[in-house]
Amino acid sequence: MKSEIAEVARIFQVPVLLVASYDHFMREQAGVTVVQVDRSDQSADLYIANHIHHGDVVVTQDYGLAALALSKSCHVISFRGMYYSDEDIEQMLDRRHHQAKARRNGKHSKGPKPITSEDKTFFQQKLTKLLQNLQENV
Numbered sequence: 001m002k003s004e005i006a007e008v009a010r011i012f013q014v015p016v017l018l019v020a021s022y023d024h025f026m027r028e029q030a031g032v033t034v035v036q037v038d039r040s041d042q043s044a045d046l047y048i049a050n051h052i053h054h055g056d057v058v059v060t061q062d063y064g065l066a067a068l069a070l071s072k073s074c075h076v077i078s079f080r081g082m083y084y085s086d087e088d089i090e091q092m093l094d095r096r097h098h099q100a101k102a103r104r105n106g107k108h109s110k111g112p113k114p115i116t117s118e119d120k121t122f123f124q125q126k127l128t129k130l131l132q133n134l135q136e137n138v
Helices: 002-012 043-051 063-071 086-104 117-136
Strands: 016-021 032-037 057-059 075-077
Touching: 002 016, 002 032, 002 117, 016 043, 032 043, 043 063, 057 063, 057 117, 063 075, 063 086, 075 117
Parallel strands: 016 032, 057 075
Antiparallel strands: none
8 A cells, every 4th residue: 555655646746654663574665765663563553643633634544643643633534445433433442442342352354355456546535635635725
């Protein structure tokens, strides 16, 4: 999804900050800054949470990070093109809690389906629409 984000951001001349652990090597490119953080469980999310500001666009699958970003008045979108909102984040966090509890009790799930090329296209369309709306409302 990194290339899809960079591609859309280039069109709108929006800078991109990619954050990942040292386990995930990424190269900087025009308009894309890369920050590498340590391997600990929440390092990337903590870095992002501590560096986002009102109005930023955050792309994440993590409901906890999405909730933090929403609390800072950021625009949050998933890699599958779903917009997170204040209205539904509490229910998502509650569902995450119940699933984690079930895993601790030995129940295993399949996890998310792999992202398809259709998912990537849909994501790019939704990110494009979000950036268009933000630029029109400046």
